[in-house]
Amino acid sequence: MRKPFIAGNWKMNTNSATAVALAAGLVKELESVETVDVAVCPPFVYLQSVAAALSASNIAMGAQDVYFEGNGAFTGEISCEMLKDCSCSYVILGHSERRHVIGETDELINKKLKAAIAGGLMPIFCVGELLEERDGGKTMEVVESQVRKGLEGLCEERIQAVTIAYEPVWAIGTGRTATPEQAQEVHAMIRGLLEKMFDKTIAESLRIQYGGSAKPGNTAELMAQPDVDGLLVGGASLKVDDFAQMVKTVA
Numbered sequence: 686m687r688k689p690f691i692a693g694n695w696k697m698n699t700n701s702a703t704a705v706a707l708a709a710g711l712v713k714e715l716e717s718v719e720t721v722d723v724a725v726c727p728p729f730v731y732l733q734s735v736a737a738a739l740s741a742s743n744i745a746m747g748a749q750d751v752y753f754e755g756n757g758a759f760t761g762e763i764s765c766e767m768l769k770d771c772s773c774s775y776v777i778l779g780h781s782e783r784r785h786v787i788g789e790t791d792e793l794i795n796k797k798l799k800a801a802i803a804g805g806l807m808p809i810f811c812v813g814e815l816l817e818e819r820d821g822g823k824t825m826e827v828v829e830s831q832v833r834k835g836l837e838g839l840c841e842e843r844i845q846a847v848t849i850a851y852e853p854v855w856a857i858g859t860g861r862t863a864t865p866e867q868a869q870e871v872h873a874m875i876r877g878l879l880e881k882m883f884d885k886t887i888a889e890s891l892r893i894q895y896g897g898s899a900k901p902g903n904t905a906e907l908m909a910q911p912d913v914d915g916l917l918v919g920g921a922s923l924k925v926d927d928f929a930q931m932v933k934t935v936a
């Protein structure tokens with residue numbers, strides 16, 4: 686039985702006051718929720734103050750990226766150890782904005798994934814097709830390739846730390862959500878692929894989140910799909926009421 690996992694990706698939003706207020710609001714709203722794993726992923730610079738607001742709560746924290754090297758002359762980058770030091774448990778990797786805006790490759794994402802797991806972080810590994818790839822009938826091919834390349838070289842023991850997030854790029858921040866059937870189709874393919882790459886036990890235990898304009902109004906129908914184990918939420922995670930409502934719907 687996979688425990689549902691809802692994570693909020695705050696992206697490059699909030700400031701020092703609103704980040705703490707958002708975290709504090711969620712702590713209050715979600716204090717009795719035990720049946721869902723919840724995490725928020727603030728910008729790097731607010732990790733420590735958000736960690737303080739979340740302390741003694743059931744809400745975990747993640748970062749939005751990490752570098753694969755341990756330390757040294759990598760100006761502007763952040764290491765796994767630094768994230769652990771700021772109380773992060775999770776790290777988002779391979780988000781479509783990092784792939785398509787910043788230009789990250791599958792190879793770089795794979796290095797980051799391995800470093801994150803070795804460094805004691807649990808990656809939320811994002812995959813998803815562009816609109817033209819979906820329209821061209823290439824969704825399964827693209828997502829399979831991203832999963833294979835991203836997880837390449839990970840042993841069975843290490844893969845347990847990973848959550849996969851299927852995020853069709855055309856649905857991110859657009860208000861256009863994938864239908865529950867579209868999400869389920871890709872999630873089922875990913876689970877089948879995990880069985881081929883690893884084994885049935887791993888395929889059945891790994892959580893696969895859906896992301897892409899998830900909001901209170903579509904949470905129940907998305908989560909009703911057998912292979913949708915949670916949500917990675919962007920825009921709606923910036924509002925206490927919306928995000929809390931989504932978690933409560935799942936709980």
Ligand code: PEP
Nearest residue numbers: 857858896897898919920
């Ligand atoms: C995301 O950025 O991971 C995301 C799913 O964003 P939104 O919910 O705003 O589409």
